[in-house]
Amino acid sequence: MSTPPTRRKPRTDAERNRDRVLEAARALFAEHGYDVQMSEVARVAGVGVGTLYRKFPTREALIEAVAAHRSAEMVAFARERCLAEGDPSQALARFLGHVGEVLAGDRGMSEVIEQAMGSTEPQGEPRAKLHAVVGELIDAARAGGTVRADVTAADVNMIVCGLAAVIRHTAGDWRRFTEIALNGLRS
Amino acid sequence: MSTPPTRRKPRTDAERNRDRVLEAARALFAEHGYDVQMSEVARVAGVGVGTLYRKFPTREALIEAVAAHRSAEMVAFARERCLAEGDPSQALARFLGHVGEVLAGDRGMSEVIEQAMGSTEPQGEPRAKLHAVVGELIDAARAGGTVRADVTAADVNMIVCGLAAVIRHTAGDWRRFTEIALNGLRS
DNA sequence: TGGAATGCGGAATCCTGATTCCGTAATTGA
DNA sequence: TCAATTACGGAATCAGGATTCCGCATTCCA
Numbered sequence: 001m002s003t004p005p006t007r008r009k010p011r012t013d014a015e016r017n018r019d020r021v022l023e024a025a026r027a028l029f030a031e032h033g034y035d036v037q038m039s040e041v042a043r044v045a046g047v048g049v050g051t052l053y054r055k056f057p058t059r060e061a062l063i064e065a066v067a068a069h070r071s072a073e074m075v076a077f078a079r080e081r082c083l084a085e086g087d088p089s090q091a092l093a094r095f096l097g098h099v100g101e102v103l104a105g106d107r108g109m110s111e112v113i114e115q116a117m118g119s120t121e122p123q124g125e126p127r128a129k130l131h132a133v134v135g136e137l138i139d140a141a142r143a144g145g146t147v148r149a150d151v152t153a154a155d156v157n158m159i160v161c162g163l164a165a166v167i168r169h170t171a172g173d174w175r176r177f178t179e180i181a182l183n184g185l186r187s
Numbered sequence: 188m189s190t191p192p193t194r195r196k197p198r199t200d201a202e203r204n205r206d207r208v209l210e211a212a213r214a215l216f217a218e219h220g221y222d223v224q225m226s227e228v229a230r231v232a233g234v235g236v237g238t239l240y241r242k243f244p245t246r247e248a249l250i251e252a253v254a255a256h257r258s259a260e261m262v263a264f265a266r267e268r269c270l271a272e273g274d275p276s277q278a279l280a281r282f283l284g285h286v287g288e289v290l291a292g293d294r295g296m297s298e299v300i301e302q303a304m305g306s307t308e309p310q311g312e313p314r315a316k317l318h319a320v321v322g323e324l325i326d327a328a329r330a331g332g333t334v335r336a337d338v339t340a341a342d343v344n345m346i347v348c349g350l351a352a353v354i355r356h357t358a359g360d361w362r363r364f365t366e367i368a369l370n371g372l373r374s
Numbered sequence: 375t376g377g378a379a380t381g382c383g384g385a386a387t388c389c390t391g392a393t394t395c396c397g398t399a400a401t402t403g404a
Numbered sequence: 405t406c407a408a409t410t411a412c413g414g415a416a417t418c419a420g421g422a423t424t425c426c427g428c429a430t431t432c433c434a
Contacts, residue, residue, distance in 0.1 A: 011380060011431055038422060039384090048383035053423065118356030154359045155367060161356055162349025162364065169305030169348055172341045177349065180342060184371030198401055198410060224391060226414095235413035240393065 018055045020045040025066050029108030034063055064124070067112045071126035074102060078133040089144020092137045092156070096178045099160060103167045104174065114164035117157040131157070147185040155185065205242045207232040212253050216295030220355075221250055251311070254299045258313035261289060265320040276331020279324045279343070283365045286347060290354045291361065301351035304344040318344070334372040342372065 024045035028036045038059055042052040056062040077098050082091040103110040116127045134156050141147045159181045167174045211232035215223045225246055229239040243249035264285050269278040290297040303314045321343050328334045346368045354361045 008379065008432060013430075014381060017381085037420090042384090049423080050384065050425085051382055054381075057423090059422065114352055115356050118353075118358065154357075155363060158353045158357055158359055158361075158364045159349075159367070162346075162353050165301055165352030166305075166345045166349050169302050170341075170345055171305065172345055174345075176342060177345045180346070180368060180371035182371070184367035184369070195402065195409070200400070201411060204411085225393085226391080229413090236393080237395085237414065238412055241411070244393090246392065 017045070017047050017051055021047060021052050021055050021062075022065065022069075025062055026069075029063070029066055030106040033107040033111055038062075063108075063112075067109065068124060068126045070102070070106065070109050071112075071116075071130055074099065075126070075129045075133050078137060083133075083136055083140060087144070088140040089146045092141040092146065093178075093182055095134075095137050096160070096163065096182065097175070100163060100167065100174050100178055103164055107168065110164045110168040114161055114168065117161040117164070134160070141185075145187075146182075148187040151185050204232070204234055204238055208234060208239050208242050208249075209252065209256075212249055213256075216250070216253055217293040220294040220298055225249075250295075254296065255311060255313040257289070257293065257296050258299075258303075258317055261286065262313070262316045262320050265324065270320075270323060270327060274331070275327040276333045279328040279333065280365075280369055282321075282324050283347070283350065283369065284362070287350060287354065287361050287365055290351055294355065297351045297355040301348055301355065304348040304351070321347075328372075332374075333369075335374040338372050 021041065025036075025041050028041055028044060038052060039049050041062070042049045045052065052062075056065060078095050081098070082095045086094065099113070103113060116123055116130070131153065135153045138147065138151060138153060138156060142149060142151065159178075163174060163177060163181070166172075166177050208228065212228050215228055215231060225239060226236050228249070229236045232239065239249075243252060265278075265282050268285070269282045273281065286300070290300060303310055303317070318340065322340045325334065325338060325340060325343055329336060329338065346365075350361060350364055350368070353359075353364050
């Protein structure tokens, strides 16, 4: 009830280019963070800036697209690898380990997560789901006695936020940070 | 052996203006972080941009001047209020509490500290002293049995880095974060 | 195959903010 | 008080990057 009746099928090269842009952006953002120029993304994608802007109308939109994808992956991991299988009392620990792994290999994502885990302000569905999953992970950990009864989602969000910062700025061993944090949540 | 013999005394309004600029910068950086325009600093200081630039040749120099001052204050607090007086085993805890207090009221500083506590790269004397003091605080805490024997300066630096991020991005209660961290360092 | 329709490339344009320049104004020392 | 010296204000200039525009190339469908 919205699109006019007869409409051509979108040109095949158009979607191919969209994929190329996304892939280039993913790689560049992962390596350098979001401090990358649009023209550079276009160049790596083998595309003109005009094309890039037709796919993603603003720099912001491109970043959001990439971040949303990664966030969804993290949520999926939490559900499938942490909550669904294995020892539930270790679910939270496995999650933190995975988050660290991902952020250590994706500078851009560490920037997003650092901010996203902060205030509960609206930031799109993917980030909201991330918050929700954290809640489930805590429940599991609490049930298993791995953390104190008074641990809240806010606590874990702070830890994830801190973890992101540590990974981004520190040369040191982030696993050590997660160990300390988890130990601190124990009764 | 450096300055030519006869030289006038610097104009009094010149130093007054320098102070005004520093004060304006401190206030603005504390409230908004370093995302403030030079012209805004000048306006608040009641001075022209030209004057501002004569005192601090680049934006970077101005930021550095403000940050160095604050860093020195933190080091002084650590020595005088944490190491010199009170229960030594609580020195680290008191220090973290103070850092949180300062960062919570100074957005710019939280940005600096988040980065500064990361790599041990050269960042000027003030930051170097901060690292040194952290070492002393750990020794005191270790001696008092407040933290495990294997806790290192790198551990605490990560925690401070994380704390800065938490304060900057989170609406939540950063004291809770320090409690968890300190608890995590206990044996 | 032919001519719409849809995309493409990338130079040109716009914007935001840092930094420079220079004609004036204020301060100093004799 | 007066010339010399030092500083000031703020418009003009520069620079880095995001975003727009439009003539040309491709792809689609009858």
